[in-house]
Amino acid sequence: MARGLPQKEEEEARKSRLQLAIANDDVDELHNLIREEPKLLDRLSNDPFPNTPLHLAAAAGKTQMAMEIAILKPLFRRKLNSEGDSPMHLALQFEHYQTVRALMTLDHKLIRVRGRCGFTPLHYVAKKEGENELELLAEFLWACKSSIEDLTSRCETAVHVAVQNSNLEAFKVLFSWLKRAYLTEILNWKNEDGHTVLDIVDLKKRNNAECEKLTKISDLLTRIQITDRLVGYFRLNPSGCQDLAEESRPPPGNFSLSRYLRKELTVLEKYLIWFNHQNESARNIILLVATLIATASYQAGLSPPGGYWGDNSSNSPVNSTVVTANSSGIAVEKPHKAGDLIMSGKYLHQFTVLNSLVFMASIITIWSHAIPLLPDTLLVYFLVDIVVAAYFCTATIAFPKSDAATATLIVGFFMGLLSVVLVVPGSLWLNIFTNKLRLRADAIGRHVGNSLESKDRK
Structure with a gap:
C-alpha cells in the first residue's frame, strides 16, 4: 500500500503537469510526459465516456496541443465525453473556430460525428447565428458534402435545424448548397413528426405570423419545384424581393463561402443542374442521334448532289451549242476546273445553308451535353470545334469561282456562330470552375495560422 501511494501521487502529478501543458499550449512538455509515461494518454482516457486531453485542449482553444494529441491518438478525435460532446463540439461551443478548422484539416469526417441528441458540428453551426458560424457552415459543406444527409435523433437534417431556429441566413446557405449539389430532394425529408421543412415553416408562422424571417424562408422554398424528373426548375419570386432576384456573381477579392452560397444561381448553374439531372438513358439516346445526324450532314456536305467535275473545261458559253444549265440548276459544260462542285447558283x-444548319444543330446538342461534364470532356469540346472548322473549309473550298463570295459569307456566318457557341458557355463555365476551386481551397486548404484574417473572427 505504501509502495502504491507514491506511484499514485506521481501519476496525479503528471496529470497536473499535462493540464498545465495544455493550458500553456506546450507541445514539448507533452512529449516529455509521454517519454516518462508512454501510456499516459491512454490512462487518462480509460472511462467509457472520457474527457480526454484532446477534449481539454479543444475546449481551451489550444490549437497546437489539440493537433498534436489528435495526431498521436487519432481515436480521441471521435470520442464523446459524459456530456455527449466530441472535441470538435467543444471547440464550437467555446467558439474556438481556429481549432475547429485545424481538426477539420486532419479529418473532414469529424463534421459528421454525432454528439448529444445526434447533433453533428454541422447541425450546431446551422442553429447558431453570426457571420463566423455562417462561414463555418459553408466550409463544412464544401469539405464534406455528405454531411448534409446526417440526421439527429429526431430525424432532422441541418436544414430542419436552421428552420426550427428561424435562422434565415443559415437556411440561405443550405438552400443554395442543396441546389448546387443536386440534393434538393432533402427538402422533402420528414422528421420524426412527419414534417418537411416547409411544414415546419407553416407551423411556426401560425404561431408567429409577423415573423419576417419565416416569410422569406417560405418564399425561397416556393421558388423551387421538386419532381422526380426535373430538379432545379425555378419559378419567379412571388414576393418580388429584390435581394432574391439578384444575379449570382462570384465575389471579387477575398472570397467568403457563406456570401457566395447565399446568392442566387446563375443561368449557367441552373443549366448545369438541369442537364445533370436529365435521365441518363435519354441523354445517351440524344447523343447517339445527334452524332448520327452530324455524321450524315458532314458526309452530305462533302458529297453534295451532283458531285464534282472530273476534268477541266474552258468552253465558252457563247461558242457552245450545249445548254449551260438544266432545269435543276446543274451547270452543264460551263467553264470549270476539276474538283469544283457541279451544282451552282x-x-x-x-x-449548303440548310445542311450546315442541321450539322451545327447536332454539334450544339453534343456540346450542350459536354459542358456539364467539364473538365473531363474538355478534349471532346475542342475536337468537335476542329471538326466543325474542317467541315466548313472543305465544304466551301470547292465552290465554283462565281460563287466564291457567297461561300465566304456562309463560312463567316457559321464560324461566327461557332465562336459564340464555343467561347461564351466555355468562358462562363471556366469562371465558375475557377471560383469554385478558389472557394474550395479557402474552405479546406487554408493554413491554420492564417485561417482567420479579420479581427472579429474567433
Whole structure:
C-alpha cells in the first residue's frame, strides 16, 4: 500500500503537469510526459465516456496541443465525453473556430460525428447565428458534402435545424448548397413528426405570423419545384424581393463561402443542374442521334448532289451549242476546273445553308451535353470545334469561282456562330470552375495560422 501511494501521487502529478501543458499550449512538455509515461494518454482516457486531453485542449482553444494529441491518438478525435460532446463540439461551443478548422484539416469526417441528441458540428453551426458560424457552415459543406444527409435523433437534417431556429441566413446557405449539389430532394425529408421543412415553416408562422424571417424562408422554398424528373426548375419570386432576384456573381477579392452560397444561381448553374439531372438513358439516346445526324450532314456536305467535275473545261458559253444549265440548276459544260462542285447558283446556296444548319444543330446538342461534364470532356469540346472548322473549309473550298463570295459569307456566318457557341458557355463555365476551386481551397486548404484574417473572427 505504501509502495502504491507514491506511484499514485506521481501519476496525479503528471496529470497536473499535462493540464498545465495544455493550458500553456506546450507541445514539448507533452512529449516529455509521454517519454516518462508512454501510456499516459491512454490512462487518462480509460472511462467509457472520457474527457480526454484532446477534449481539454479543444475546449481551451489550444490549437497546437489539440493537433498534436489528435495526431498521436487519432481515436480521441471521435470520442464523446459524459456530456455527449466530441472535441470538435467543444471547440464550437467555446467558439474556438481556429481549432475547429485545424481538426477539420486532419479529418473532414469529424463534421459528421454525432454528439448529444445526434447533433453533428454541422447541425450546431446551422442553429447558431453570426457571420463566423455562417462561414463555418459553408466550409463544412464544401469539405464534406455528405454531411448534409446526417440526421439527429429526431430525424432532422441541418436544414430542419436552421428552420426550427428561424435562422434565415443559415437556411440561405443550405438552400443554395442543396441546389448546387443536386440534393434538393432533402427538402422533402420528414422528421420524426412527419414534417418537411416547409411544414415546419407553416407551423411556426401560425404561431408567429409577423415573423419576417419565416416569410422569406417560405418564399425561397416556393421558388423551387421538386419532381422526380426535373430538379432545379425555378419559378419567379412571388414576393418580388429584390435581394432574391439578384444575379449570382462570384465575389471579387477575398472570397467568403457563406456570401457566395447565399446568392442566387446563375443561368449557367441552373443549366448545369438541369442537364445533370436529365435521365441518363435519354441523354445517351440524344447523343447517339445527334452524332448520327452530324455524321450524315458532314458526309452530305462533302458529297453534295451532283458531285464534282472530273476534268477541266474552258468552253465558252457563247461558242457552245450545249445548254449551260438544266432545269435543276446543274451547270452543264460551263467553264470549270476539276474538283469544283457541279451544282451552282441558288440551289447550291440553299443546300449548303440548310445542311450546315442541321450539322451545327447536332454539334450544339453534343456540346450542350459536354459542358456539364467539364473538365473531363474538355478534349471532346475542342475536337468537335476542329471538326466543325474542317467541315466548313472543305465544304466551301470547292465552290465554283462565281460563287466564291457567297461561300465566304456562309463560312463567316457559321464560324461566327461557332465562336459564340464555343467561347461564351466555355468562358462562363471556366469562371465558375475557377471560383469554385478558389472557394474550395479557402474552405479546406487554408493554413491554420492564417485561417482567420479579420479581427472579429474567433
